[in-house]
Amino acid sequence: MSKKNALVRLTAIHNHISNQPQPTGPVDLKRERENATFNIKHMNWLFWGDKEFAEALQVAFLIIQRDPDLCFPAGHHFDLTIPEQREFTMRQIFRYRQLKGSLKNSLMLKAFELAMSMYSESFLMKIYVHDTLFLQSFQLFGTNEQNDSYLDDILKWKVIGCFAMTELGHGSFLRGLETTATYDRETDEFIIHSPTLTATKVWIGMAGQTATHTIALCQTIVNGKMYGVNWFIVQLRDQKNGRLLPGVTAGDIGAKYGRNGLDNGWIQFSHVRIPRTNMLMKWAKVTQEGKYIPSANPEISYSPLIGERLTVLSESVNIFGQFLTIACRYGCVRRQGANDEQIMDYQSHYVRLMPCVASTYVIEIVNRMIMNKWLGIMKLAQTNQEEFASHLPDMHAISTGLKATISWWGCEVLERVRRSLGGHAYSSYNAIGGAIGDWGVITTGDNYVLLQQTARYLLGCFRKVSRGSEIIGSAEFLNNFQQILSSTKSTLSDESQLLNLNYTLEMYTWLCFKTIETVATNIASSTTDEETTWNNNQVDAVKLGELYSYRFTLSEYMKAIEEYSKSTTSEFKALVPILIKLGNLWAIHLIHDSLGLFLERGYFNGEQVQMIKKCYLELCKEIRKECIPLVDSWGFPDFILKAPLGKFDGDVYPAYFNIMRAAPDCIGVPSYWEKYIKPLTNSE
Known part of the structure; x- marks a missing residue:
């Protein structure tokens, strides 16, 4: 030794025999x-893509840690009530929007967004729902006129959006969705409607309390004929007072396993009228005369x-x-x-x-x-x-x-x-x-x-x-x-x-x-x-x-x-041996996990299986x-x-014990002592 x-x-x-173990x-x-056997700093650079971004990420962590509106100031965030978590998450988003405008460097901005996403999962999902799902729907399916009308307000969060796809009775099978968008030629409007309970849009991020608008995936009906699903812009709440608009019923889904700072919600539409131009019509279209013009590639909708x-x-x-x-x-x-x-x-x-x-x-x-x-x-x-x-x-x-x-x-x-x-x-x-x-x-x-x-x-x-x-593509190995x-x-x-x-x-x-x-x-x-x-x-x-x-x-x-291995960056090339070792473990894990299938097909014998194990x-x-x-x-x-x-x-x-000791009501007489415990402990 x-x-x-x-x-x-x-x-x-x-430490075991001492009264004061160290x-x-x-x-x-x-x-x-x-x-x-490798340089940890260089591996950090590789893991996050390059040196510049990895270093920007460390700066972003420091910004968050020092900002009382972004970082939880005292105690532990797990002790917050759900309403407190909701408020804190929106406070983070409000502050994030302020700071985002001051970060002119695109690399620093990207690092700041990632760091915030690491720190708060609820923040991450709220930002993702609005900045990606909602915004991307306009970018993919919106006409130039629709983008001119909405994009500036979306980017400024004057319009706060959600993405209403899944329903109470329907998830991945989108052709089975029940929410309808029926064209009314007389008024040049679509009527958005939830015809059944199972048509209720559900698990929609930010629909519970926050979103003012949604992009809703609906079955399109024109002149009594169903033309499949398309995307529609529907306003949910008044942007001044937050109240639901007529015909829209929405609420929070209630208790869930995690992300309680995110208001996942449900939405029901009761004959809500929207302008025909609120259908996102870059690809598929409905004319004022009631003619449906399908997309040349319907799969674009998905x-x-x-x-x-x-x-x-x-x-x-x-x-x-x-x-x-x-x-x-x-x-x-x-x-x-x-x-x-x-x-x-x-x-x-x-x-x-x-x-x-x-x-x-x-x-x-x-x-x-x-x-x-x-x-x-x-x-x-x-x-x-x-x-x-x-x-x-x-x-x-x-x-x-x-x-x-x-x-x-x-x-x-x-x-x-x-x-x-x-x-x-x-x-x-x-x-x-x-x-x-x-x-x-x-x-x-x-x-x-x-x-x-x-x-x-x-x-x-x-x-x-x-x-x-x-x-060609991911399945080209089949050749x-x-x-x-x-x-x-x-x-x-x-x-x-x-x-x-x-x-x-x-x-x-x-x-x-x-x-x-x-x-x-x-x-x-x-x-x-x-x-x-x-x-x-x-x-x-x-x-x-x-x-x-x-x-x-x-x-x-x-x-x-x-x-x-071909990189001109010597720091990354030096990491190849440990990367190969990690890849080897992943590969053997996949094979080890599938040994039953290999044996069923007679590919391995017992000696080979022992070698793999x-x-x-x-x-x-x-x-x-x-x-x-x-x-x-x-x-x-x-x-x-x-x-x-x-x-x-x-x-x-010590850190773990100090957090437990600081928990709310950790020490003291419980509020129910007099009512339920004292009658037992002081009984005749």
Whole structure:
């Protein structure tokens, strides 16, 4: 045993027998940080895209922390009532709007927006609903005249908007929406109406108390004929006094798991009349004479959902990053067991968390790549409708698949984090419970429906390549299906092969192919009607969508590593070895998680499975050695984490106890003592 290790061990023993034990957390985290094989600052630059943005983000954190209208001033925000949370969130938005005007540097403005989104999930969703969903609807579907009328007021928040799509009885199946927009030729108006209870728009962010206007997705009826769904501008509240307008009934949905600063609401329309020009008519139109002119590409109507679904990637990085930071720091500070081990050194502990750490790096890098691509495609909506529409099927498949799979993986990540904190996870002051609720609010919806949409796209692509056509986009790997399916058994013979990302990607691609082939064969051989046939193959179709989506994350991450390896930035090139190691863990995690499917198809034998399990455990152990440098690289300050157990300095227990002691009504006689307790304790 080295002198250094002996000193650490003696310190731990002293703390156990001393009446005044000294905290070991700071020493433990200092030692963990010394394990880094990479430059933490440079990794922080890479994780957030580049040095300039990462440094701007640190400045933004400082601005927020020092501003009493942005940062919670005292106590703990979990002790606020729901009305207090609502008011505080609007105070943040009001102050944010003031400061935004003074930040002329676009990079600093972007960093400030991201930092605020990290600090307050409720703030994030209010800003996102208005600045993205509502505003983007005008940019995508609004005419020049409509944009001239509304955009300036939207940008200034004189008009506060929400996005009314989902209904009480309808979610992802948009063709089933019931809210109607019926054209009245005599008055040149549309009549917006909720004909049934299930037509009530529900879970609409900011509809409960805040929004003055909404973009509502409605079934369009002209001359008694239904023409499908379109978007309509409907005013909800008087902009001067906040009262609901005639015919509009709206309210808050009430208690929910998280994001209580956000007023998710419901809306019912009772024959609300709006001008015909309040239909967003850049693509589809209704003339004053009552003629419906459809869009040349009807799928454009659904394009706002692509961006909305892709936000699950950035949301996951924010939430995973914060709560894995808390879990990893606590796991290295908490000591327990006969030999006073750090709980992070227990295999059962680090094997739960290290794949989650690796996935956060993968998702952030893939998020940056896919969002840059989507923003480029979005620009085409203003210039080239045909080219814009040509990208939508592939982007739709990517977005639906990622929304579902990352939502499910997020639930798993947060559950692993919750368990890793033991009983302390149930304290709101350690933020985990709120995170689970926030994630539930973000990922609401039937992900099974989304993955079936992805599967239908893949099956269509598979039919094309089976007929000799070539495809491009995220499913272009299908062009090689005959070559890959010609191999029925794995060639795995040495563990070193599992550390080659091209090799593991090929293995996972084989499983995707085999699943596509199985579903396609089952559907083709079915003797039942189309709807029954699909229903009988839903489970495999959902699994197909999931496999494709995870394969996409791995493939895109590998492209990023290749770019970094060629980078002229020496700081990023030096990070390639640890990025490859993280990619290897993600790849082996995907394969390990699908071993049942591989075995079912006879691809692996028992010896190969044991090799994969051994490699999986070894990779988790390798990443565990650097888990603190890896989470430190994300750069979340303590005030963003809001969890004493995740403090950077490792001195977690005094901070945790001080918050508990400061809780409202922590000490004292309860108000119900005289009425209910005293009669018991003083009874004859």
